[in-house]
Amino acid sequence: MTWISATGVVLRDLVPAALRREWVRSGHCPDRDLYSLFRDRVREQPTRPAVIDDEGTLTYLVLDAAVRELAARLEAAGCGPADIVGVREPAGRAAVLAELAVLAVGAVVLPVPPGSDELLDRAGVRFVIGNGRIAGAAKFRRGAGSGRPHPEAPARILVSSGSESEPKMVAYSHNAFAGGRANYLRAVHGTTSVPRDLVLVQPTSGFGSFGVPVTLCCLGGTLIVTRWFEPGAALRSISEHRPTHVFAVPTMWRRMVEHPAEVDTGGLAAIVSSGDTLPPSTLAACRERFSVPMIDIYGSSDGVNCHTTTPENGVGVPDPAVCEIRISDGEICARGPMTPLCYVAAPELDAAYRLDGGWVRSGDNGRFDDLGRLQVTGRRKRVVIRGGYTISPAEVERAIGDHPAVKEVACVPVPDTELGERLCASVTVRNGHPPSLSELTAFLAARGVATPKLPEFLVVLPELPIGRTGKVCYRTLTRLAARRCGQ
Known part of the structure; x- marks a missing residue:
């Protein structure tokens, strides 16, 4: 028709x-x-x-x-x-x-x-x-x-x-x-x-x-x-x-x-x-x-x-x-x-x-x-390519979500002149006590997250940006992470 x-x-x-x-x-x-x-x-x-x-x-x-x-x-x-x-x-x-x-x-x-x-x-x-x-x-x-x-x-x-x-x-x-x-x-x-x-x-x-x-x-x-x-x-x-x-x-x-x-x-x-x-x-x-x-x-x-x-x-x-x-x-x-x-x-x-x-x-x-x-098993489009290594942000988000201090999490890429992209974890926290990046990566490594998948940047926010549908707006987060962590 x-x-x-x-x-x-x-x-x-x-x-x-x-x-x-x-x-x-x-x-x-x-x-x-x-x-x-x-x-x-x-x-x-x-x-x-x-x-x-x-x-x-x-x-x-x-x-x-x-x-x-x-x-x-x-x-x-x-x-x-x-x-x-x-x-x-x-x-x-x-x-x-x-x-x-x-x-x-x-x-x-x-x-x-x-x-x-x-x-x-x-x-x-x-x-x-x-x-x-x-x-x-x-x-x-x-x-x-x-x-x-x-x-x-x-x-x-x-x-x-x-x-x-x-x-x-x-x-x-x-x-x-x-x-x-x-x-x-x-x-x-x-x-x-x-x-x-x-x-x-x-x-x-x-x-x-x-x-x-x-x-x-x-x-x-x-x-x-x-x-x-x-x-x-x-x-x-x-x-x-x-x-x-x-x-x-x-x-x-x-x-x-x-x-x-x-x-x-x-x-x-x-x-x-x-x-x-x-x-x-x-x-x-x-x-x-x-x-x-x-x-x-x-x-x-x-x-x-x-x-x-x-x-x-x-x-x-x-x-x-x-x-x-x-x-x-x-x-x-x-x-x-x-x-x-x-x-x-x-x-x-x-x-x-x-x-x-x-x-x-x-x-x-x-x-x-x-x-x-x-x-x-993962998004085809929502991936981070770090030096040719493909990272699923959703996989890392699930692992970070188990951290007792983390309330909400979203992972996004940050452009990098050497590796193409690096992974940034954006989190909100409970009780105002965020983990440091080293503490977070140690937590993930202890749970079997491979080293190339570990986030290399951490952004702590009062709230994650929300789009019109109520979902986390990854486009907004990506721009924010690039401003704070990009080269």
Whole structure:
């Protein structure tokens, strides 16, 4: 299938059409557009809470009335199913309302992270919703068209975190969200019939993107969102709103477990981590504090997903209702009902990351163990090359994380004229007593870390810099380390 926007942006489905049809026949995809599914939920449960945010609660019926009003304004402005619409609203009801309104007119949603306005030009956006207003005017008007969007047409564009490189835009169809992504969330929810999802990550992130398309449109649950993450406020939300599931990245979980506020976990069925490697110390602390299973999701905005409640034994067994996974030349590759259409306005990324037959390259190395569990052995891109020796920063981070004085850690390269790169460990510490570099390297050597992998610089920070998704921003750290430690 090929879709062309009103401004000429071409989105081609790089998965063979026969595979897409097979996933529908197998029941993995509902073959419906997202707003039609949402309208089913409104008819079934009009008085159920749909959204809880800092302003209060909206029921499904009240939310849909506001959605239809905004959708009518979009259509009156000339927006239609051939448009990609930028959504520049903060997390909360405004963002939910805008996303659903775009889906209601059959257009494509592009959530715009703060400071990423360049994405609007790249995606050929004519209309932007922000502060409840519609900005932009059509050079020519297009009506809403007849009928609903094709289920394999684009519905939402995910924006990668950009923590290690520039953000990528990835186009997903209605079926990919209502099928593969919804299937993984159903598995995460387990036996919970009506989920109440507290999503602490931003809805502009790949991890946080499920809220509207899945929790609301597919599952008919309650979506609990907050504008900004703050550990004390997050714990209060758990106590007050009694979510069944809480979604956060490892940095957020570490800060929550170390916050002194009391928390009532009586409503929790499980807590969920994704977006970055979950350190064993954080996993243990979360299990102790919240007394529910921790579900660790290995995934990306590129269409890779696997999850488990025992991350100490790998990242889980792939679910064919979500995506199948194979190892190709040591690299993890995925293909299945959640596979995206293509990258947006970036043929070079399609050439680099999409393989024949619809497969997507993850950029991660991995293997399967004897029980069929996927083991991620390291990033292909996030490495430090020291004099020709390849170092995995994640491996060193895991070892440093066991040091009793270290609270958080991230390792980044520092340019070096002699060796090309050297490794810098950036840490935050407990009780204000950081280890010296020699103490830290002795600790690592005693635990079997090879000498060429030992960090040669140490930067102690009050907090690690966090990007918009709540993950550590390695780009910011790399610049900081280069300034402090570079030649």
